[in-house]
Amino acid sequence: xxxPMLNRHSSEDGTKAQSALNVQRxxxxxxxxxxxxxxxxxxxxxxxxxxxxxxxxxxxxTSNKFSLYGIKKLRELILxxxxxxxxxxxxxxxxxxxxxxxxxxxxxxxLVKEGKLKKQKPLPEIGEDEKPFELAxxxxxxxxxxxxxxxxxxTPSTKNMAFWDDSEEGIPWVSIADLxxxxxxxxxxxxxxxxARDQVFKKEAIPQGTMLMSFKLTVGxxxxxxxxxxxxxxxxxxxxxxxxxxxxxxxILPNRANDGNKKNAIMGATLNSESLALIxxxxxxxxxxxxxxxxxDELMSLCDALEAQTEASIxxxxxxxxxxxxxxxxxxxxxxxxxxSACPEPSLADSLEPALNxxxxxxxxxxxxxxxxxxxxxxxxxxxxxxxLQLAVMGKxxxxxxxxxxxxxxxxxxxxxxxxLIKDKKISKPKSMKILADLELPFEMPAGxxxxxxxxxxxxxxxxxxxxxxxxxxSEGVTFLSARNISSVxxxxxxxxxxxxxxxxxxxxxxxxxxxxxxxTKGGTTGVAKVNDIDIEFSxxxxxxxxxxxxxxxxxxxxxxxxxxxxxxxxxxxxxxGIGNKDLGLTRMINITVPLxxxxxxxxxxxxxDxxxxxxxxxxxxxxxxxxxxxxLTDAIVEQAV
Numbered sequence: 001x002x003x004p005m006l007n008r009h010s011s012e013d014g015t016k017a018q019s020a021l022n023v024q025r026x027x028x029x030x031x032x033x034x035x036x037x038x039x040x041x042x043x044x045x046x047x048x049x050x051x052x053x054x055x056x057x058x059x060x061x062t063s064n065k066f067s068l069y070g071i072k073k074l075r076e077l078i079l080x081x082x083x084x085x086x087x088x089x090x091x092x093x094x095x096x097x098x099x100x101x102x103x104x105x106x107x108x109x110x111l112v113k114e115g116k117l118k119k120q121k122p123l124p125e126i127g128e129d130e131k132p133f134e135l136a137x138x139x140x141x142x143x144x145x146x147x148x149x150x151x152x153x154x155t156p157s158t159k160n161m162a163f164w165d166d167s168e169e170g171i172p173w174v175s176i177a178d179l180x181x182x183x184x185x186x187x188x189x190x191x192x193x194x195x196a197r198d199q200v201f202k203k204e205a206i207p208q209g210t211m212l213m214s215f216k217l218t219v220g221x222x223x224x225x226x227x228x229x230x231x232x233x234x235x236x237x238x239x240x241x242x243x244x245x246x247x248x249x250x251x252i253l254p255n256r257a258n259d260g261n262k263k264n265a266i267m268g269a270t271l272n273s274e275s276l277a278l279i280x281x282x283x284x285x286x287x288x289x290x291x292x293x294x295x296x297d298e299l300m301s302l303c304d305a306l307e308a309q310t311e312a313s314i315x316x317x318x319x320x321x322x323x324x325x326x327x328x329x330x331x332x333x334x335x336x337x338x339x340x341s342a343c344p345e346p347s348l349a350d351s352l353e354p355a356l357n358x359x360x361x362x363x364x365x366x367x368x369x370x371x372x373x374x375x376x377x378x379x380x381x382x383x384x385x386x387x388x389l390q391l392a393v394m395g396k397x398x399x400x401x402x403x404x405x406x407x408x409x410x411x412x413x414x415x416x417x418x419x420x421l422i423k424d425k426k427i428s429k430p431k432s433m434k435i436l437a438d439l440e441l442p443f444e445m446p447a448g449x450x451x452x453x454x455x456x457x458x459x460x461x462x463x464x465x466x467x468x469x470x471x472x473x474x475s476e477g478v479t480f481l482s483a484r485n486i487s488s489v490x491x492x493x494x495x496x497x498x499x500x501x502x503x504x505x506x507x508x509x510x511x512x513x514x515x516x517x518x519x520x521t522k523g524g525t526t527g528v529a530k531v532n533d534i535d536i537e538f539s540x541x542x543x544x545x546x547x548x549x550x551x552x553x554x555x556x557x558x559x560x561x562x563x564x565x566x567x568x569x570x571x572x573x574x575x576x577x578g579i580g581n582k583d584l585g586l587t588r589m590i591n592i593t594v595p596l597x598x599x600x601x602x603x604x605x606x607x608x609x610d611x612x613x614x615x616x617x618x619x620x621x622x623x624x625x626x627x628x629x630x631x632x633l634t635d636a637i638v639e640q641a642v
């Protein structure tokens with residue numbers, strides 16, 4: 001079978017592509033200077049929506065493990081422009097913030113005189129070196145205590161059960177975990193009793209509508225109370241003075257709490273009363289505060305829409321990819337084409353829409369022709385990698401050769417050799433397996449292939465010790481691998497533990513791992529296979545099964561590849577039991593059904609899969625370079641804007 005996908009892409013020059021990206025990067029950054037703050041948001045929509053960052057993850061594939069980095073940075077930029085007075089125009093008719101602050105100071109002095117407010121310690125003046133940026137006309141810098149009264153909460157003793165009441169009569173008590181992303185607190189995980197209110201807090205609950213902010217661990221997380229409630233000592237309740245909009249503080253405080261004077265204000269991931277008092281707040285005129293709030297809300301709504309559209313676009317793209325690739329997995333039905341009929345030239349969308357009666361070759365050609373359009377995300381590349389493995393075990397990836405010895409004869413020789421080894425007591429008699437004829441087989445295989453169970457082709461199926469051994473220093477021991485050290489592409493010994501030589505030899509009585517054996521994860525992340533290709537001696541834990549095959553009759557790389565295919569992986573998950581401690585038991589895994597091709601075809605399949613997987617990795621590398629560029633451009637735009 002010809003492969004236009006390989007022919008088209010295998011010779012691409014990555015260096016030229018990277019050079020082009022560097023040119024784009026430089027050009028975009030140089031053009032930022034003349035761009036206004038308003039147009040920075042609208043003129044770079046493509047950057048905000050395409051700058052996507054992969055989240056670190058474990059297990060098979062990445063799926064939807066990504067974050068919309070560009071939109072996240074856009075939200076941060078909006079708030080940064082807001083606190084710098086660059087988001088809305090100033091109005092010379094607005095009362096200056098200096099007058100506003102004088103009025104607040106007079107109000108505070110009167111409250112202190114009346115005994116309604118505790119006199120505060122004098123605050124140091126804000127030095128020029130403390131001001132992170134120049135304020136807009138009519139704005140002023142103020143210390144946090146100058147514009148708002150605030151105070152922390154308490155946590156009643158957890159040892160005194162009389163202080164806690166989860167019934168309907170209990171009083172809501174807010175912890176940091178209750179400060180959700182919605183920004184409203186309507187329910188709490190825990191409630192306190194009347195006794196706690198009277199003996200610990202000695203006051204009424206904080207009223208509904210009050211603003212809260214965390215200042216320990218998760219610094220700067222804000223919410224508005226939708227209920228009357230108390231809160232713990234890691235949260236402050238905030239009461240802005242007249243002339244300071246709570247809505248304005250709600251939107252800009254996270255920015256200032258985390259990006260203020262870190263040297264003095266932020267001690268690690270925690271603020272205290274002294275550092276809270278040192279947070280510098282940019283104060284605009286009251287009318288401008290209202291305009292800023294309105295503009296921020298407008299632009300955040302735009303961000304919400306962009307986020308929804310981007311996620312919908314990514315989802316639709318992935319659905320298209322999966323639909324096209326699923327067409328490759330359908331039974332071959334040759335499409336009848338009327339060459340005499342005059343048909344209009346199909347559009348790109350039409351050409352990507354699979355027909356149910358397409359032949360495999362037609363579907364494969366369709367995918368190959370639009371490869372660059374289709375496989376532009378990590379999820380789509382992961383999907384085609386899985387499709388390649390599935391096509392491989394279905395016999396659709398390479399041509400069959402009628403001269404190859406059928407797999408049935410190969411299997412007969414394996415069974416005869418296995419029986420002799422059992423008779424000679426060199427291997428143990430295998431556990432009983434399900435009758436293959438009774439199993440529902442998922443598809444019809446090509447001529448010369450044979451359905452088998454995993455146990456049919458293994459001389460030995462064993463795992464490591466069923467307990468945690470005593471670990472030793474690397475210099476004193478032997479490598480000891482668990483499931484976390486095994487992936488489908490590599491055996492990673494960098495994070496391995498070590499056991500004594502005596503324990504190693506004891507564990508090897510269960511199974512001694514040899515080069516060429518297949519390591520198959522059976523605990524934690526189950527159903528991942530890798531041929532042992534490392535030259536060091538090691539033993540394995542209970543979460544790793546060792547599959548020993550007749551290597552003169554089977555290609556171990558094909559068997560490992562087949563076990564990693566969706567066909568076998570899905571079976572492994574059905575055979576995995578448990579919730580917390582998941583386990584793919586030895587007696588269950590041997591019943592996994594595997595399509596077995598002739599030996600020569602096994603080699604051809606693996607060679608073809610290796611070529612296609614190498615192409616997928618090239619695509620991932622190219623995609624990573626492009627994503628890095630988008631992230632760079634996003635950061636450059638933000639940097640230039642502020």
